Amino acid sequence: MGKKSSSGAPGAGTIRKPGSQIIVDILVEQGVEVMFGYLGGVVLPLFDKLYDSPIKFIIPRHEQGGCHMADAYARATGKVGVIVATSGPGATNLVTGLATAMMDSIPLVAITGQVRTTLIGNDAFQEADTTGITRPVTKHNVIVKDVADLADTIREAFYIASTGRPGPVLIDIPVDVQVTETDWKGPKEINMPGYKVRTRGHARQISTAATAINNSKRPVVYAGGGIISAGASDELRTFAEKANLPVTTTLLGLGCYDQTKDESLDMLGMHGSAYANYAVQECDLLIAIGSRFEDRVTGKLATFAQKAKIIHVDIDPASISKNVYVDIPVVGDAKEILNELIGAVEHKERKEWFDMLAKWKKKHPFTYNRRAKTIKPQYVIEELCRQTNGDAIIATGVGQHQMWSAQFYKYKHPRQFISSGGLGTMGFGLPAAIGAQLAMPDATVIDIDGDSSFNMTLTEMSTAVMYELPIKVCLLNNGYMGMVRQWQELFYGKRYSQSSLKNPNFAAVAKALGAVGEVCDKKADVPAALERMLAETRPCLIDFHVDPEENVWPMVAAGKGLHEMDGLDIFESMS
């Protein structure tokens, strides 16, 4: 974060300001240019001061949407996202958004209003125990009861949110604290005895790791979202090139390593590529960087990477040896550590290993039935990737379409793929696209969404219209909660209990909300429909009526090892 000082911020402690003005001045001081939020009784003092501030303010249609927008703004820029909500229902509406950001380590500062301090605990109108409710879904939260503490608390919130393993921080501010005046204090060095971030890796651990890499015959890098939050993509590329290493990424890591490169093994895990999963199971050294061995990545732990020594580079000491025992832990910032590793690794040929990987890659590519008469969802994404040259920012909902977006769009840059990985929050896609478009006004931003996910937050389409954001919704409408239907097909004898909705006419809804809406139900029309969508300067939705019973393959079913993928035979018959 830039430490710009606010225009009206004096150094001396003689100027008195109300809490509301202090909040706005510190937001400006922290470099906030765009923020999100919704009004309510106990945040009116704050909104009154925002009226005269230079910060661009975006009002969503629902606080959850606003929180996802702030989250995606942060994902697209690396800056801290800021969301404001009123007490009670405003604050409780943030919970899903905060949990989404928490699981994916996204820096957010949430400011909630609270009833006046003298009423707290009395079940006052619109009172909720906001810090109690949000404790498990924030990196830190705090209620400020004394205006004298306000300035430092907000500065600390930005610091905590954006450093170490990033995450959301919530500050609950009673309305009387917002109107009480205090001496203005300028920024000083942050010193929190309970919060120390170690960014430098331990030198001996780094050299042990480098030796293991140099000695490895079959290494694989398994890179996660931590590479993106550390801004370490360039270092990752240099490191992998210098040491000659193949790279697979997690869902959240997509884009941290250019997928068009031969050394890219694409995504691993439950719906990852066969070649990445085989590589992990067969490697003799697994180099995990900024990833946390989540269950969707590892499959059955007892069979995970059994032939490998494991190096784990992570900023969060608690992530190390949490799920999987790690042989060589290196705690610190991925960028710093990669820079040191780059100096210590040697180029090794590893021809046999790369031949093996190339063979798997050739034998088991992501594929689908290209001869089908129906619109295959994978086809829409492949065509979209082609037409956008793989350069668009892609947001997604959660479900099959999310997995296909991970499999069939090839990402080249960090911060290009914006998706709720850890929490898997349906309804994330549309508000996320809005947040990303606000962050990157000139980029092509596309929400690849599912019909059920889109239903959850489609009201935000009118937010896109209000702020004239040219976001595009590429709706892969299969008429099902497709991912749920797939599980019911595979594990519940095709009993599709409650997994289809009667959908609205999405194109008509888009039009009614002031956007452009179109239906595409013929395979032959797909390319032209996408061309129109990409050329559109207004918010736009295309409702693609895709094959209703398409499945995501390959798949590592629950309880199976990564090498025990289903669907490879189906793959082979299709390609």
Add this chain to the structure above:
Amino acid sequence: MKHIISALVLNKPGVLAHVAGMFAARAFNIDSLAVGRTEDPKLSRMTIVVVGDDRVVEQVRKQLAKIVSIVKVQDFAGHDMVARDLMLLSVAATPEKRPEILALIEMFGAKVVDIGSKYVMVEVCGPESKIEAFIDACRPYGVKDMVRTGTVAMSRQKSRTQTV
């Protein structure tokens, strides 16, 4: 295995909720928890006894250290330290059993702090094993009520002295 973990925490509202919430959310079991002031008015000390294998306890330690209002965390396992529990216990003491019970109290180095017509209230301080042994010894007479503080612990100075 039981581990004694000591956490130095900022004396701020909500800290206990952060700690208790983290334990609940991560399904760690607390055996006992003792909180009190320290010599520094800005800091409190929490002594937490947790049960679990080394990996679980290592996670507990790391997750505690992550809480922003926690300044320092120490696992006493393998450390030379003194650990104490304090207990008040009311034991049935009929006139004919009273001499036996008083002898027992004496033997344990415990203290009578209140005497009623049917019960005596005893204060016992010591390592957990001693407390447990005292409870067992009192059981045949009838334990009416008991309250325990939970373990508190402190590392020993370098110069080793005998436990008293």
